[in-house]
Every structure is written in structure tokens, then in C-alpha cells.
Amino acid sequence: MPPLNNKEINAIFKEKLFYLGEEFNLSLLSGFVKTLYQIPIEYATQALSLAKTQQDVNKKPIKLNYSIKYLINEPFNAGTCNRDGASFIFINSSVPYLLFKACISYAELCDIKKSTIKEKKLKLLATKKIKLTQKLDYSLANPESIERLFQKLLKDSAHINKLVFQYALFLYEIAIRFLTMHECMHVILGHTGYVKQKFNLDDYLEFSEEREHKIPLSTSQALEFMADRNTCRGILVQTLQGNSIYNVYSSKLKSSKLSREMLISRSVTNALSIILHIFPGKLIENMSETLIKTHPHPFIRMQWMITEMSYEVGDENSFNHYFLKPFALNIATFKDNFEIKYPWTLLSDKDLKEGSYRNLFSYTSYKKIIITSKQVQKETQPFKLIY
Numbered sequence: 001m002p003p004l005n006n007k008e009i010n011a012i013f014k015e016k017l018f019y020l021g022e023e024f025n026l027s028l029l030s031g032f033v034k035t036l037y038q039i040p041i042e043y044a045t046q047a048l049s050l051a052k053t054q055q056d057v058n059k060k061p062i063k064l065n066y067s068i069k070y071l072i073n074e075p076f077n078a079g080t081c082n083r084d085g086a087s088f089i090f091i092n093s094s095v096p097y098l099l100f101k102a103c104i105s106y107a108e109l110c111d112i113k114k115s116t117i118k119e120k121k122l123k124l125l126a127t128k129k130i131k132l133t134q135k136l137d138y139s140l141a142n143p144e145s146i147e148r149l150f151q152k153l154l155k156d157s158a159h160i161n162k163l164v165f166q167y168a169l170f171l172y173e174i175a176i177r178f179l180t181m182h183e184c185m186h187v188i189l190g191h192t193g194y195v196k197q198k199f200n201l202d203d204y205l206e207f208s209e210e211r212e213h214k215i216p217l218s219t220s221q222a223l224e225f226m227a228d229r230n231t232c233r234g235i236l237v238q239t240l241q242g243n244s245i246y247n248v249y250s251s252k253l254k255s256s257k258l259s260r261e262m263l264i265s266r267s268v269t270n271a272l273s274i275i276l277h278i279f280p281g282k283l284i285e286n287m288s289e290t291l292i293k294t295h296p297h298p299f300i301r302m303q304w305m306i307t308e309m310s311y312e313v314g315d316e317n318s319f320n321h322y323f324l325k326p327f328a329l330n331i332a333t334f335k336d337n338f339e340i341k342y343p344w345t346l347l348s349d350k351d352l353k354e355g356s357y358r359n360l361f362s363y364t365s366y367k368k369i370i371i372t373s374k375q376v377q378k379e380t381q382p383f384k385l386i387y
């Protein structure tokens with residue numbers, strides 16, 4: 001099967017586009033705002049082009065056709081699907097705006113030389129917590145609204161210190177890269193091919209009800225964990241290697257006493273905390289109840305991801321300084337999510353109340369997901385594109 005051009009891929013997904021929503025016209029955006037929308041497309045293209053140069057599990061060249069689009073619709077933040085030899089990755093068009101706005105609010109509370117929220121002996125110095133108030137909706141997501149909202153946001157941010165703005169951009173880049181690469185991972189690791197063949201599921205929408213009914217929930221959570229672990233570790237390593245656009249640590253901040261490795265690890269932890277606060281899906285109060293949902297609770301996903309990232313950097317003693325400290329400060333900084341008045345501080349208290357470290361829900365559930373993932377990985381193996 002030869003590679004398809006964009007027109008042919010669009011024809012394959014015509015019915016999906018009708019069902020999932022109108023395409024967001026990027027050409028209606030301009031300058032800086034357009035760049036913010038192009039960043040995830042650039043990274044997804046890099047990853048999928050690389051996957052195309054590899055061989056499949058039968059040592060045959062991979063034939064991967066793909067398309068990445070922003071869509072205007074309400075019910076999802078991102079998703080992906082496979083059809084007739086092509087992969088389609090889609091992001092809701094209000095995501096970059098909501099995310100960038102949250103990154104600016106967050107960066108304003110940061111001590112950038114330490115890459116954590118401003119604190120003294122782990123006590124927050126900022127008196128106001130970050131409250132995320134908006135959610136995805138159609139009126140927010142069309143190009144005219146987006147351009148208008150961004151212009152207002154940029155005007156309101158004009159007073160912000162240049163370094164703070166640059167740090168917000170750095171966090172935005174990591175976070176949007178995470179969202180997009182997480183979807184690419186569902187394709188590259190074979191998840192979309194697997195759920196289509198085994199469970200007759202065409203669209204791998206994050207948090208969809210169809211998915212909840214068709215895929216066993218333990219399998220669903222294992223797929224999420226595998227996409228998360230590959231994405232967060234990959235982004236951390238790539239950012240450390242210098243593959244990023246807005247990296248504030250590439251030239252500036254040489255005056256910081258902390259290592260570049262520590263500052264970047266903290267920043268990735270911060271960016272992931274922001275994005276998991278913005279898109280919680282069906283967030284419920286008790287984290288153990290999330291075992292019956294498609295995704296692990298975002299609080300638990302974060303715990304698992306910082307554990308995974310710690311295998312890539314530092315030594316055994318650096319986990320607390322690289323990941324746990326910024327994560328703990330983030331837990332304390334976000335007030336609520338817009339969907340539910342239930343901050344992560346309460347979940348954290350619940351987790352810690354269980355007693356010894358080995359009894360923590362976050363710890364025992366991590367042990368379990370590792371075992372389930374190994375089993376699920378064997379099943380998804382034939383659909384896997386690389387490694």
C-alpha cells in the first residue's frame with residue numbers, strides 16, 4: 001500500500017469528520033497564536049515520521065499514513081482512530097487557549113530559578129490559589145472566538161515579566177506536547193489497531209462512553225498507563241537533550257544554583273500537573289473508585305508518571321528534589337477543577353491516611369498496573385509500530 005496524500009486521508013476520515021466535528025481552520029489564525037497551535041502538530045509529525053522509518057514486528061517496513069487536526073466540538077479533548085491503513089489524531093481547538101492561559105497563571109506564581117511554586121520551607125508564599133474555570137465548549141473553540149480570546153489574554157498579560165512569560169511558554173510546550181504525544185503513543189504502541197480489531201472500537205476518544213462499554217476497564221487503564229509512561233519519559237529525555245523550542249534553561253538562568261537536569265525535571269512535573277488539572281475527564285472524589293473508569297485518577301496518573309520519570313534522571317536520592325517537591329507544591333497550588341469542587345490536597349490526605357508507604361493506594365495501584373500492562377502489552381504487540 002503506497003503512502004496516501006492529505007486529500008486521500010481526508011476522504012478516508014470524511015465520515016469521522018462529520019461525526020466528530022468541524023475542522024478548525026488554522027489559516028484563520030496569525031503570528032504567535034498560530035505558532036502555539038502548530039507546535040503539537042510539529043511534534044506529532046516528527047514522532048509519526050520516525051515511526052514510519054522503522055520496521056514492524058515482522059521486520060517489514062511500516063506503512064503509516066496519518067493526519068493531525070484540530071476539531072471544533074464539545075465532547076472530547078483529544079483522541080485518535082485507525083481506518084483503512086491511516087491514522088487520524090485530533091485535538092479540540094480550545095485546548096491550546098485553555099492550556100496557555102493556565103500556564104501563564106501558573107508561571108506567575110513560580111520561582112523560576114528553582115522551577116517550583118514560590119515557597120519557604122514548603123509553605124506556599126502565594127496567598128491565592130489557581131482556579132481553573134473554563135471547560136471545552138463549541139462557542140469557545142471556533143477560530144474567531146479563539147483569535148479574540150487570545151488577543152485579550154495577550155493584552156492582559158502585557159505587564160508580565162519577560163522571563164515569566166518565557167517560562168509559561170516552556171510549560172505550554174511541554175504540556176501540549178504531552179497531550180499530543182500521548183495520542184501518538186496510542187497509535188505507535190498499537191493500541192488503536194488493537195482496540196479496533198479486538199473490541200470493534202473505531203474511535204479511541206479519551207473518556208468516551210462507547211469506549212467505557214466496549215473495552216474492559218483494567219485493559220483501558222493499562223493502555224493509558226503505557227501511553228503516559230512512554231510519553232512522559234520521552235519528553236523528559238528529549239527536553240534534556242535540547243529538543244524543544246521555548247526552553248528557558250538553554251541559555252538563560254545560568255545564575256541558578258540548581259542543575260539544569262533538576263530544573264527541567266521539575267518543569268516537566270509542573271507542566272504535567274497543569275494539564276492533568278485542566279482535563280480531568282470523569283473526575284470522581286475517591287481515587288480508588290477510578291479503578292472502574294477508563295482512566296486512572298489524574299492524581300494517581302501523576303504519581304505513576306513521576307515514578308516513571310525518576311528512572312530516567314538523577315540517582316536514588318534525587319526523586320524528592322526532582323519530582324516529589326514540585327508535585328507536592330502543585331497539589332497545594334491548584335484550588336479546584338471546573339468540573340468538581342475537589343482539590344488534590346484532599347486526595348493526598350486520603351492517600352497518606354492509609355498508613356505506611358507500602359499501603360498507599362498510589363503505591364499498591366502502581367504495582368498492579370505494572371503487572372496488568374505487561375499482560376496487555378503482549379496482546380498489543382502485533383499492532384505495535386516501533387520497538
Ligand SMILES: [Zn+2]
Pocket residue numbers: 182186206223224227
Ligand atoms: Zn489515552
